[in-house]
Amino acid sequence: MMGLLEERERAALARVEELRAELERVRAAVAEAEEAARRAAVAREEVVDALAAARDVPDAGAAEAVSGVASRVEVPRWHQGLDVAVLPGDCAAIVALVEDDAAGGGGGVRARRMREHLGWRASDAREQAARFRAKRLVERGWLSEEGPGLFRPRSGRAG
Template sequence: MASVMGLPEARETAAQVRVEELREEAERVLAELAKAEAVLERRAIARVQLAEALAAPEPEAEEPPEAASAVARAAVAGSTVPHWQEG
């Protein structure tokens, strides 16, 4: 027969083991939660930045005058270019 003091001690030891297991699991879950929160924060920032970029008016691109004239003078594939003559 088990002693009167042995049974409560065995139960206490089992409870201590269970508490340690749960603490380890809680630490693991908290670490995983911290990683997930960091991912969530980065995604939220990216969404806000994308919304701001899409909402911002596009800056007008100004081409230098020589670039515009070079585009106008460039030959187009398949087009007929007149023969060059001096004068």
């Protein structure tokens, strides 16, 4: 009788291990699917933004933007004497927010606050879009990224 119970226990423990391994595979697949969904949402919203921007340009430019040739919002490289007014609307608003934060003694601005400042609905995709714009502003010399996802005015650039 004891041998039979021990055998059942070993079989049950083996099944537990099999299920745990399967659970880990399922968790990894779920994480991969969530990441794919997040990336697709960001891409979709970027396309919507590009198409909305295309409606604001003359007809020839709109055709180019819709075809994907000019779908990126151009952010000029910062240089001495260049004003925030040359930036596209969302980018200018982000720079203004970051500069206001610094003037008030803030420690920097994160994507969530940018999204809220821009009046965008709450979603991971919209936060990613705000972060993407801020990183583009860093690349072009308008802002600096003090830590991962923490944006401040670039030193040497007066607001």
